[in-house]
Every structure is written in C-alpha cells, then in structure tokens.
Amino acid sequence: MPDKTMIALRGLEDRPRLLDPELIAVCRASGARRLQINVDDVDVDGAMRISELDPPIDAVVSVWGADPEPVLDALRQCCVAPAAWSVTERVPLTYATAGDGSRVDALANVAFLRRPGDLARAEWLRIWLEEHTQVAIETQATFGYVQNVVDEPLTPDAPLVDAIVEELFPMAAVADMHAFYGSGGDQAELERRMTRMLESVVRFGADRNLDVVPTSRYDFDFSAG
Incomplete structure (x- = not known):
C-alpha cells in the first residue's frame, strides 16, 4: 500500500461535493491518517x-496511508475517470495547517511535471531536487513547498506524469506578480527573479509540457483519532 497517493480529477462538475462529509468519511475509513483536497474554485x-x-485537471485529492481503492470508488461518483499515482514525498518548505478541514489562506498551486525524453531520470531528479529547489524558494514567495516523485501509476488510464509539485503562495499572488515572486513592487527585482527561475526550470524541462492548477486547499488530519 502506498504511503501517499495523489489523485487528479478532470471533468469535475460538482466541486462542493469533494467536501461532502460522506466523502471525507470514506477517505477516513480507508485508513488514511491525513487527507488533502485541492480544488480549482x-x-x-x-x-x-x-x-x-x-x-x-480541476482538483487533486491526496491521502496518506490509505487503501486507494475505496477512495477512487468514491471519487468516481464525482468525475468519470480519476487518475492516481503513488508518490514519494519530499518537503523542503513545511507549513503546518489546522487539519480541521478549513481552507488554507493561500493560493495553492499544483504542478504536474514530465521528464524530457532526452534527459535521463537520475539526472533529471538531480537537477530538480538538488539544484532547482533552492532557486525556487529564493525566487518566489512560497511559504509551503512539497515535491512528489511519482513512483508508479495506480490507475490504468493515468496520464504520464513524473512528478507533482505543491506550492503555497499568499492569496494576493492570484492577481499580483510581485506577490507571487516576493519582489515587493520592485520591477527590476521581479524581472531578476523571473529570469533566474526560468533559467533554472529550462534545465530540467519544466518550462514546457506541464500542467499548473491553481487551487484552494483543505486539510484533514485523522491521526489524532
């Protein structure tokens, strides 16, 4: 059983249903110690x-320590074909939430990365995890940053994805590039940060063939019982 499963939902018509207590109860009963719901709302x-x-992609549901099958069965009531992956999580920049299902006060971006075919997996991971990580932290106003390396797909129709990135930004970043990059209204600093970030992502192909989903995030902590 995977420790962390991430499930992407497309063609989602009823977004509020993701926060229905019955769905939350199914996730809890699956053995999950934690549930995270990210939805583009x-x-x-x-x-x-x-x-x-x-x-x-309209939403992403993440569960820790769960049997993914009952969760997937429940989510199939919300969309036609949820796609799931087992991932290995790495947290360079942690942010604690209440875990009570309340909305995190943030723009929660979820990015789905694909490795270029001309870059070996080991080298791709090295550039991303060892070299790019600090650049991302230093050039953006993120206050939460999680890197998920995809281990394997858990559904037969899952699109090709090599990694999934989760980042928390101030809500002002929805409409303000200075708030997104943390440049404090300084145009020259904004351009410097954007240039440095672009140069870094180009090195491992994250400037293309990716999906970036802006979401609201809701966290549920079941570990306390």
Missing part, C-alpha cells in the same frame, strides 16, 4: 493556469 479565479491535458 472561485477563490482562485484569475490565477495563472497551464493545461496540457484536455479536459484540464
């Missing part, structure tokens, strides 16, 4: 979105 309207997949 009205609170993040206007934020930058990049979509390679058609239809685009």
Whole structure:
C-alpha cells in the first residue's frame, strides 16, 4: 500500500461535493491518517493556469496511508475517470495547517511535471531536487513547498506524469506578480527573479509540457483519532 497517493480529477462538475462529509468519511475509513483536497474554485479565479491535458485537471485529492481503492470508488461518483499515482514525498518548505478541514489562506498551486525524453531520470531528479529547489524558494514567495516523485501509476488510464509539485503562495499572488515572486513592487527585482527561475526550470524541462492548477486547499488530519 502506498504511503501517499495523489489523485487528479478532470471533468469535475460538482466541486462542493469533494467536501461532502460522506466523502471525507470514506477517505477516513480507508485508513488514511491525513487527507488533502485541492480544488480549482472561485477563490482562485484569475490565477495563472497551464493545461496540457484536455479536459484540464480541476482538483487533486491526496491521502496518506490509505487503501486507494475505496477512495477512487468514491471519487468516481464525482468525475468519470480519476487518475492516481503513488508518490514519494519530499518537503523542503513545511507549513503546518489546522487539519480541521478549513481552507488554507493561500493560493495553492499544483504542478504536474514530465521528464524530457532526452534527459535521463537520475539526472533529471538531480537537477530538480538538488539544484532547482533552492532557486525556487529564493525566487518566489512560497511559504509551503512539497515535491512528489511519482513512483508508479495506480490507475490504468493515468496520464504520464513524473512528478507533482505543491506550492503555497499568499492569496494576493492570484492577481499580483510581485506577490507571487516576493519582489515587493520592485520591477527590476521581479524581472531578476523571473529570469533566474526560468533559467533554472529550462534545465530540467519544466518550462514546457506541464500542467499548473491553481487551487484552494483543505486539510484533514485523522491521526489524532
């Protein structure tokens, strides 16, 4: 059983249903010690979105320590074909939440990365995890940053994805690039940060063939019983 499972939902018509107590109860009963729901909703309207997949990703459900099958069965009531991956989580920048299902006060971006075919997996991981990580932290106003390396797909129709990145930004970043990059209104500093970030992502192909989903995030901590 995977420690962390991430599930992407497309063609989601009823976003509020993801927070239905019955669905939360199914996730808890699956053995999950934690549940995280990220959904593209009205609170993040206007934020930058990049979509390679058609239809685009509308939400991401993450569970820790759960049997993914009952969770997937429940989510199939919300969309046609949820796609799931087992991932290995790395947290360079942690942010504690209440865990009571309340909305995190943030723009929560979720990015789905794909490794370029001309870059070996070991080298791709080295550049991303060892060299790019600090650049991302230093050039953006993130206050939460999680890197998920995909171990294997758990559904037969899961799109090709090599990694999934989760980042928390101030809510002002929905509409303000200075708030997104933490440049304090200084145009020259904004351009410097954007240039440095772009140069870094180009090195491992994260400037193309990716999906970036702006979301609201809700966390549930079941570990306390």
